[in-house]
Amino acid sequence: MQAHIGRRLQQHFPELGPQERRVADFILAHLEDLAVYSATDLSRLSGVSKATVTRLFKRLGFDDFKAVKAHARQLRHYGVPLASGSDTLGDGVERFRRHAEREQDNLRQCLEGLTPMLFDEVVRALDEAPAVAVVGYRNSYPVALHLRQQLLQARANVRLLPAPNQSLAEELVELEPGTLIVLIGFRRRPRLFEKLVGALNDREHRVLLIGDPTTAKYADRVTWRLECALETISAFDSYASAMSLVSLLANAMLHRRLAQGRARIGEVTELYQELDELADFSGRL
Template sequence: MAEASTQTHIGRRLQQHFSELGPQERRVADFILAHLEDLAVYSAADLSRLSGVSKATVTRLFRRLGYDDFKAVKAHARQLRHYGVPLASGADSLGDGVERFRRHAEREQNNLRQCLEGLTPVLFDEVVGALDEAPALAVIGYRNSYPIALHMRQQLLQARSGVQLLPSPNQSLAEELVELDPQALIVLIGFRRRPRLFEALIETLAQREQRVLLIGDPTTAKYADRVTWRLECSLETLSAFDSYASAMSLVSLLANAMLHRRLAQGRARIGEVMELYQELEELAP
């Protein structure tokens, strides 16, 4: 059962075994595949009634797929959401009208509050000091973490030199890491649904004794002892897709704090950038 509940998405298992199912089991399978986003809130009786088959058929189907009972199926659906699979459900919908905006705002505020409560002045100052003083910064982020990494690199680059986004497009990481200054700081953005490479990267950086600032969701807690600093942002929403608002806010907070540590140099650099914008006519007025 562990394989079915923790490794293989139930939709994929249904598709893999569909040809082996009897006609009644296929009716349930068709219904589940069409309503995967609601699986966590259905009961076995709901599936029986909505697909027009007996409860025994529903039970037999899930056992064929490797689940002990329907509780295990619901736990699997919740686990998928925990790891970032976008599963919407009627129970989690935002509602209608102004109510949806209020509930959305409350959730976003809660995420940001949790993020800031996880910071202490000492931790924050250490991180900002490292961002300011490191001879070079390398920002890395894959998949959904990439936009956060790109934005952070762009913000930090306004105030200081030596900020890279790794790896270069369509290139491997090894050649870039071997060139990195041993005293450089790596900012690793690691939000959930990370690629398999992420774990190996954490281990490699730890072995190389490279300083690492890890920014991610609560699932990165297991890496805390292998990085120098870890900052946590919740991504939870009331519906299917994660929200990265707290992560973007944290990037803004860190970049602004770093700028104020080197205000004279930062202002001068921003001024030079603005002059080049005008010379190149890159930005519209």
């Protein structure tokens, strides 16, 4: 991916003329909106000519404004945080309302992408597999960790791979036959992820992939793919829909094995008390 336009502007800023600097200042203050502006908008809002806008983008290495817009869309698509210098979040209750609407849209998109047949297949696999291995890097790690913790309360043999600061190859080689591998793959994934998907596909492992829309390119190399939208009203992604999906999957799996699951939860709870691991209801730590 080409260098971030914000970084290019900062690098070239000392050599810009006064009019070009006005455009650059405006863009840096409105990076998250760049994909929706036209060249005319930038000219009008920054108070310079369209020729100045065109000249600036040529200096930054773009052929035309279409290339600039494509670059801005690509940055956001791959998860680069683009924060505006202006207060695009709104104030007070308006900020909360917009945030809630965006989160609800993300969750709605996630659930609308599921069918009862697909969901039941995934839950059955989580329940019946002799072992489950969950893999998640970077921003995907907290979701992977939470999924493993939820599943482990109701069933045995759920592992989080790899162990901290360890490589993955040794772990994958020793997986028992039939292990279900759950890949959590949200955008800005490490380079290893692409090769991992290929290696698992070559070895004919059953793979459940949970990720954002950028994982569509892996659909033909995994057994199941569940999609979660991450968009927010500003720069940073939200994983609320992913955590909600984890809850839905874990609860459905528990209800498939309710007797065994309840018994296991009871044993875990007794050990919590025996080891005094958790605060009791009186608040003692």
